[in-house]
Amino acid sequence: MIGYDSSDDAAVYKINDDVAIIQTLDFFPPMVEDPFTFGKIAAANALSDVYAMGGEVALALNIVAFPEKLDPGILGEILRGGAEKVREAGGVLAGGHSIHDDSVKYGLSVMGTVHPGRVLANNTPRVGDAMVLTKPLGVGIITTAYKVGEASLEAYELAVESMQSLNKYAARIMKQFKVHACTDITGFGLLGHLREMLRDDISAVINAGQVPYFPQAMDCAREFLITAGGQRNRNFVGKDVRFENVPMAMQEILLDPQTSGGLLIAVSPGDAGLMLEQMRSGGVQAGIIGYITERQDRGIVVGAD
């Protein structure tokens, strides 16, 4: 049903009229010191693609690259973190594959299930839809600044907590509403992933003042603790985005590459308020960040308030 042609989060294969399977794979090198935490973050990130497609997690397999000379106890901790998140997702971890390599990498191949009629593609928002983001932005800026001793431990711990939290809870609430499209925010940042949701006939208008982000990331960006990834995303989205009086630091946050970021949901405008309310009362730090319009001169227009 979904393959290479769109920029979707996972492949979807229809088994019969009642069941389609979602298949996805994601792995990367550590962005945090603690192996148990890294395992949890890498797993939450891989599992997220299933939630972004509207599905439930069924089965996961470990993907591991690990240096021969490193303490195998570290690998044990990474796998323990991954297993904890698969269990929390309600899935079964059924083995995997590991190789020796120069550097550590970890992730999962995940299979999920979804009703074929309820698959949430990326590029199917409708004009008028409200756009909802379900995690604060800025974890890329914070983890990078922390590595060079320029962010506080407190800020770092908030970012880690966000990265290891599953999108399961936001997805569960989302499914009760008229949702037309969904993706999750990872390496291309909010604006990069938003761009993948757009077609030639629609644009997105984003209100920067409503976008949830970590205040500590703003402090860092104001001090020019800006990342290469953010600038790459800026070059990537290029002229397709118009910023209207948005301060540079806020632009950096909107372009910040996220690890295991939140869901970005296009929801019927009449449903957005109640969905947001339910997410917030369920502990999800979501915000209505903008809406979909008829095509304008640019794909994305970002206003300051």
Added chain:
Amino acid sequence: MIVINAAGDACPIPVVKAKRAVRESEADATVRITVDNEIATQNLEKMASEMGLGYSCERESESVYIVSLVKGEGAKSDPSVDASPAAAGSSGTVVVISSNTMGSGDDELGASLMKMFIFTLAELDEAPRAVLFYNAGVRLTTEGSGALEDLARLTERGCAVLSCGACLNFFGLQDKLAVGEVTNMLKIVELQHSAARVLRP
């Protein structure tokens, strides 16, 4: 001229090094920084633009880029406040207010102390050259603040009342500024750098 080698450094290190050098250097100084990738030059350019520095970049070879950052002349500057000590008039004092409260312990007490501080400041025989407001300090220069009258008195006496633009935006107060002018990081740094003394309540 200050020369920095940041080849081999990943972002944000080149920007952090450049920022420190710029802040520690004299007015009109040039900071030359070598980096090994184009993304780093683009990040330096954004910093230069935010700090009001002159920016130029030369690509010497495949992986050697030399970025020059120029302070003062050649860089854009805000003519509303002259940061040079010579223009200080009768006073070289700059007051920095980075919070809407004074001291820590109790915010209610802190808010009342801050109001009294600004009142007293406006009563001084010699008004300070400038009062800088940043972070939650901008709550004092915007609608609803109890300090507006005293701050207006300060501006009448030639004192610049300056609020950080990024901070106003951050708190959603950009349309609510009720006294003084909006300023930027370059001005905040320069005014403190060139002040005879800096007061922080």
